[in-house]
Amino acid sequence: MPKVTILPGNQTAIVPVGSLLLDAGEEAGVDMEAGCFNCSCGTCVARIVEGMENLEAPSDQELDVLDQWNKDPEKFRLTCCVHIVKDGDVTMTQH
Numbered sequence: 001m002p003k004v005t006i007l008p009g010n011q012t013a014i015v016p017v018g019s020l021l022l023d024a025g026e027e028a029g030v031d032m033e034a035g036c037f038n039c040s041c042g043t044c045v046a047r048i049v050e051g052m053e054n055l056e057a058p059s060d061q062e063l064d065v066l067d068q069w070n071k072d073p074e075k076f077r078l079t080c081c082v083h084i085v086k087d088g089d090v091t092m093t094q095h
């Protein structure tokens with residue numbers, strides 16, 4: 001199962017494929033920042049350090065929100081609306 005690591009504290013969790021990034025972070029013991037939980041506010045943005053290839057492709061809605069925040073979708077994702085879809089590890093840091 002994928003191992004999710006949250007920097008800078010290096011907290012980790014082993015989670016099933018299909019997990020939401022936000023839930024994986026909480027599972028690792030990190031108080032993940034979030035607002036709408038609905039892929040529309042951008043509060044939950046995280047930089048993906050490793051493992052972008054293991055995440056689902058961004059929706060048009062996520063791309064719009066990332067664009068509003070001037071965040072490159074190849075480096076940043078919204079943790080409230082992105083699932084881990086492959087059995088590979090993900091490392092991320094909030095903001």
Ligand code: FES
Pocket residue numbers: 033034035036037038039040041042043044045065078079080081
């Ligand atoms: S919590 Fe609002 S976009 Fe994720």
